[in-house]
Amino acid sequence: MSTDSPLSRRKVLLVGTATTVATVLTGPSLALAATGKGSAGDVAILSAAYDLESQGIWAYGAAGGKLSDTPVGKMVLALAKRNQSDHEQHRIALGRALTSLGANPPAPQKEYDLSTYLAAGEGGLGSDGDIARLALALEIDAALAYQGAFAQLKNVKIRTAALSIMPDEVGHAVAIRAALGGLMKGVEAVPSPFLAADTRKDWVLKP
C-alpha cells in the first residue's frame, strides 16, 4: 500500500480486498504489489515479464511432447512439468501486479520464436539433452532479464515482489544443470559464482 499519498476509504477497501486475494492465491510477497501505483515503464517491464512466463509455459509444453520415453526423457519431463508449474504461478503473480496498475496482461502467443537460440546452438528439439539445454538457456535469460529490468521498476513494492521471482528462475537453471550433470561429464550445477551478462556463457551449455 502506498505511503506517500492519502488513500480514500474506498480505495483502502479495494486494496485490502486485492491484498487478501493476492495473499490467498500467490503468497504474501505478491500482496505487497497491490498498490495501484505505477508508471508506463513499470507496465512495459511487467508486461514483458508476463510474456516471458507465457513463453516458458509454452516452451515446456511444446518441448515436453518431444521428449523420449527413456529414463532420461522421463527425468527431463518431470523437471519440465515442475518448472512449468512455477512459471504458471509467476504469470498469475505478474498478471495480478499488472491489474493492480490498471493494465491488462498481454495475451499469450500461440507460439514463440526461439530461432535465435537454435541458431546460437543453445539447445534444440532433436534430443532430450538438446531440449534440456534449450530450457536452460531460456531460464538463464529469464533470470538475466529480470535481474536488469525488475531493478528498474519505479514502484518499490512491486519491485520487491517481482524480484522474488528471479531466484526461482535461477533455481530452475541450476536444477536443469544438475540433471544434465548426471548425463554429461564436467557439467556443474553452479558453474560460476555470479550469474550476470558476462558469465552467461558459463551457464549456457553448448554441444
Place this chain on the structure above:
Amino acid sequence: MKPCLFLALVGLGASAGAPAEARSPPAVLASSQKVPASVTVTIEAFQFAPSPLKIPVGTPVVFVNKDAAPHTATPDDGKSFQGTGRIASGDRKTVVFEKPGTFNYHCEIHTTMHGKVVVR
C-alpha cells in the same frame, strides 16, 4: 554488423556524389537534410528508446542492448529492413534505413517489445 556499416558508407558516398537529377524526388523532404553519422536506439528494461524515432533516409541506426539478456530488432513484416539478429548484452548492431516509410519492429524473444522508425 560490418555489412551494415559498409552499406552506410556506400549510401553516404553515393548520395554525395550523385548528380542532382538522380537524387530522390522533392517529395522526400528529408533527403535534402544532413544525414547524421548515426542515431542510437537504446534497448533497456524491455523497451526500445526513443520510439518512434524519426530520421532522414540513409541514417544508420545503432541498436545498443543495455539489458543483461539478449534482444533483437526484427521488422514486423519480416522484410522491410534487415533485422539485427540477436544482440547480446552490451553489444550493438547497426541498421541503415535506405527507404522512406514507417518501419515497425519488435524483439523476437520478447514479443511485447515494440518500436517504430519513421524515415523521411
